[in-house]
Amino acid sequence: MAKHNVKTTWLLAFGIVIGIVLYVVVSKGTTNRNVDEIAAVDDTNPSAFAIETVVSGLNVPVAGAFTPDGRLLVTEKIGTVRVIKNGVLLSTPLIVLNDVNVYADHGLLGIAIDPDFEKNGYIYLSYTYENNPDDFGGPKTGRIIRLTTHGDTVDPDSKIILVGSVGGDAGHPSCNDFPAGTDCIPSDAGSHSVGGLRFGPDGKLYASLADGSRFDIVDPHALDTFDTQILAGKILRINTDGTGPADNPFYNGDPHANQSKVYAYGFRNPFRLNFNPLNNQMYIGDVGWYDTEEINLGVPGGNYGWPCREGREAQPNYDCVTENYVDPLYTIPNEHTATSTFALIGGTFSGAAYPMPYQNNYFFGVFGRDTVKRVVFDKDNNVISHVENFLVGTDGPVDFFTGPDGSVYFISIIAGEVRRITYNTNRPPNVVLDATPQTGSTPLEVSFSSSGTTDPQGYSTVYNWDFGDGSEISHETHPQHIFVADGTYTVILSVSNDRGASDEAKTTIIVGDVPVSMGTGSSPQLISTTISPHEVYAADLVTISATVTNRAESDPILIDIEIHDDVNGGEHLAQQYYDNVVIDSHKQQTFDLGWIAPQPGRYRVSIGLYDANWAHLKEWIDNALTFTVHSRSPE
Template sequence: MFNAFRSILTCGLLGLSTVGQAQPTPSSRRDVADLYASLCANCHGPKMEGALGPSLVDDIWKSGADDAGIARSIREGQLASGMPAFSGALSPQDTRALVIYIREQGARRRSEAASIAKPVADKPVRSELHAFKLETVAEGLDTPWSVAFLPDGRMLVTEKAGRLRVVEKGRLLPEPIAGTPDVWSRGQGGLLDVAVHPDAAKNGWIYLSYSDPGANGSAMTAIVRGKLREGRFVEQQTLFRAPPGLYRTGNVHFGSRFVFDGKGHLFFSIGERGQKEDAQDLSRPNGKVHRIREDGSIPKDNPFAGREGAIPSIWSYGNRNPQGLARHPVTGDLWETEHGPRGGDELNRIEPGRNYGWPVITYGMNYDGTPMTDRTAQEGMQQPVLHWTPSIAVCAADFYTGSRFPQWKNDLFVGALAEQEVRRLRIENGKVVHQEVLFKDVGRVRDVVSGPDGYLYVVFNDPDRLARLVPAPALEPASGKAPGAKP
C-alpha cells in the first residue's frame, strides 16, 4: 500500500546538501508540518510532489517498503545519493512523526485520484462483488448513534442527546421511549449503544450504554438493561457502573459497543476518557474491553477476576477508544476497532488478559502534529491485526451474516467518521487479506449492522439518517465479482 523512500535523493531527504552526519539539534515538540516545510520542502516540494529530489507521493520507491524502511532512510541517510544521516538531528519521535506525515500526504493523493462510489437518491452502484443501492429507512433523527432490531421487526435507534427512538414499518415514531437513564450529553458523551438480547423474544431484555453523570462535571460509561412496555423502559437494572471516585472529567472517549457471545456473556468497551495512562491501569475501567454475564455478574474465569485491586470485569486493556466490537460468526473470535490519535486507528483480535499497548505503543502522533512516541511495538503488548495510518476515524464494525449479498458472507464491515466510508474487510486465518471501500462522502458513518432481514444497515451523522444497502441485481457482474477482485 504505502512504500518507503526510494533510492533517495540527490540533495537529501531533509533538503540539506551536506553529505555526512547532520548536526544534532535539541529534541522538541516540533509540529511535523513545520518540520517538513523547513527541512524537506526544498528538495521534495511543498506538497511532496518532487523538486530537486523525487516525489514522495507517487508510490515509486527503490529503498524500503514499510515504515521501518522510511525511518531507517531518515536516520541513516543514503550517502551515495547525497542524503545525510539525521539520527543526530532528529529525535526518534520526530522521525516517526515524519513517517506518519508522509503516509498522510500519500493517502490524500491517492484518495483524490481514486474513483469511489458516492450513492445518491437510491441510484445503483457497483462494488467489487455486488451491486447495491443505498436506501433511506428513516430521517428526522438527531445525531443517531446505534441501531438494533427487535424480534417483531421494529428497530431501536439511540440518539446521543439521550433519546431511544423506535422505527416501525419505515416510519420514525414521534415520541421517544420514556424512562431511559439520564445521560451526560456533552462532547462525545451521551446515549451510546443499544443491543437486543439474542433471546429477547422470550426474555425482553434490551441493553444500553451511556455516559453516566458524576460529581463535579465528571462522567463514565455505564451499562443498564431493561424492557419495553407501553412506550417505556421498565424493570431497569444497572449491570456496570464504576465507583464514583473513578469517574473522569472531560468529554471524550466513552466507547462503547456491545457483543453477546452466545454463551451467556456480554462484552462491552469503554474508552480511556482522554486519560492515556488509565488504559494501562487495571484498577480503572476506562481504556478496556470488559466481559460480564448477561445479568451483570462477573464470570470467575475473567483474566483479572482474582487479582487484588483490579476491576474484575476487565477482559483486555491498553485500548484507546473502542467504538466497534464484533464476533466472528464462524470462529467466535472477538474483533475490535478503536480510534487512534492522528494515525494508528486499529483493528484488533481481542484475547483475554492481553495488553493492546495504548499509549505506550501506537502508530499515530498527537493531533497537533507533534510527536507522541517512536515505539510501535514492545514485548508483552499486542500488535493490531491492521492499522489505518493516516486515520479514517474507524467506528462501528459488524460481520455480514445475511444471504442477500452472498459473496459478502462473513466479511467484516467497518464504518469511518472522518473519511465518511464503509469498508469491507475479508479476513482469513486471522489476517485481513483484502480491503474495499464500498462508498464514501455521504455522511459520517456512526454504525454499521448486519440486519436480520439480510440487508446491511448504516447509521449516518451529518446528515442524520438510518439507511440500508439493498441489492441492485441489474448491475451485478455476470461472474458475481469484478475483474481483479480477490476471492
C-alpha cells in the same frame, strides 16, 4: 430554498472530538480461495451494491440494534431510545433518560438486546452520566444499565446499574476522586467515554470503554488502561446482572470486582466491536491518535498497548514501555487534517443478503470520510483482500450492525438516518434536478438541468419533466420552460431505465411577488431566530430555534428551517420541517433544528413559512441568522 423531498438532516464532526470508528466487510466461502478467483466465476455485479435510507428524522442517532421480532431500536445522543417498527419511526420514544451528559462526544452511545429478549424483554444501554449539571463540560463518569421493555415502552422502575454504580457528584465528579477498584467508568474529557455493547456467541455482554483521558495532550491518566482495577481503556465481559464470569482472565474470586469484569485492556477508544461469524472471534475498532487506526482481534487477557503503542509502533509522545502486547489485525494510517477528522468506526459482518463472495465480509467506515470500506478475512483471521472506497454515502457513520435479513446497516449521525447496504441488479436511476432561477416575476423563464443523473448499471434512460403548470411533459435532458402565471409550482423530474426501474426528484418554483423578509406583518410570522450555544466550535451540538407567532385564524401551517454554507455557494446542509402545525390565534410557538457543526466556517439559517403540505409559501426569510463555527484540535 431546499427541495421538499429533502429529509431532516443533521451535520456533525463527531470524529473531530471522539475519534470514532470505521466500516469493514468480510466474505464467506473465501477461506481457501482468492477473492479475485471467486469473482472470475461469479456473476456478481459490484455496481448493484448501493446505500439506501431505511428511516430518517432521527435526532443525532448513535447506535442501533434489532430485536428478535424485527423492530429496530436506535439511541439518540441526547438520551432517547427510538423504535422503528415495520419501517416506520414511532413518534413515542421507548424511553428518555434524564441523566445523560451530551457535552462534545458524550451521550447515549451503546445498545444491546438480550439473547433471551423474547422471554425477559431486557435491553442494555451505555452512556455518559451527568453528575453535575452546573458543570456541563467538566469531568464525568459512565454507566451501563439494564432495562425491561414491555411492547414499545420501558418500565422506568426496572433500571439496574450493571457497571458504573459510582457516578460521582459536584464535589467528586471524576473517577480519580475515588480509590482504584471503585465501580466507576472514567469520562473526564469531552471524548473517550463509554462505547459499544454487543452480546457474544457465549451469551455474555461485551462492553467497550475508552481511556477517559484527554485526547489533545499527553495525559498521565491514559496509563490507567494498564491497571485492571480501573475501568479505563478496557473491553469488559460481564453476565446480564453485571457480575464478572468466573472464566474471565483476571477473575479474582469476587464477581463484583473491577478486574473480574475485564476481558482485555490497553485501548485508546475502542468505540465499536463485533463478532466474526466464521470463527466467533471479536473484532474491535480502536480509534488512533495522530498516526494509526486499528482493527484488533479481541483475545482474553490481551494487552493492546495504548498509550505506549499506537498501531504496530511505539507512541513517541508517551515515554513508556509495555510488554507482551497484541499487535493490531489491520491498520489504516490516520489522514486527519486541520479541518477534517479521520476516525475508524468498527464494522460488522455481512450475511446472506449478498452474493456468496460478499457474505461474511467485514464492512466498516471512517468518520470524516464518506466511503464504506470492505475487508475480507478467512476463518483464521488472515486478510485475503481489501477494497478501498467500496461505496460512497456514509455521512458520518457511527455504528454498523447486521440486520435479520443479512444486510449491513449503519447509523448516519450527520444525516440523522439509519441506512442499509443493498444488492439489486436493477437499481433505479440516481436523479439530480437543478433549476435557475427558482423565484422571479411573471413571465419567468427557468433553465432546468439533470446534470449528475445516472443509471447505476448504465442502462438507457428516459426523462419526463412535469412543470406543474399543466403544460406538456418534456423529455429533454436540460429543458427551458417559461411560467406565465403567478403561483407556486412543484416541478418533478422522473427518470426511468429500459428495465422498468425509475425514480424522481422535485423542486419548487415560485412565480410572482414573494414575501422575503421579516417584519411584513403577515401571519403567521417569524419573530426570532436564535442559536445555542452562542460560541460554536466544530463538533458542537447546535440548536437553532425559530419562534413563530400567529395573529390570525388557526389554520395548519408548515415551518421549514434550513442551514446553508454561507461561503461555498450556499450549499444546503441541513433541514428540519414541521408540517400541519396549528398555532392558536395570538399565540407563539418555538421550533428547533438540532445540528452538529461539521467544520469551521460561516453558515446561514433560512426559514420558510408555508400552508400545510407545502401548498403555498407565506414568507421566506433567506438570512434569518448567520453564525461562525470555530476550529478545534482533532481528537
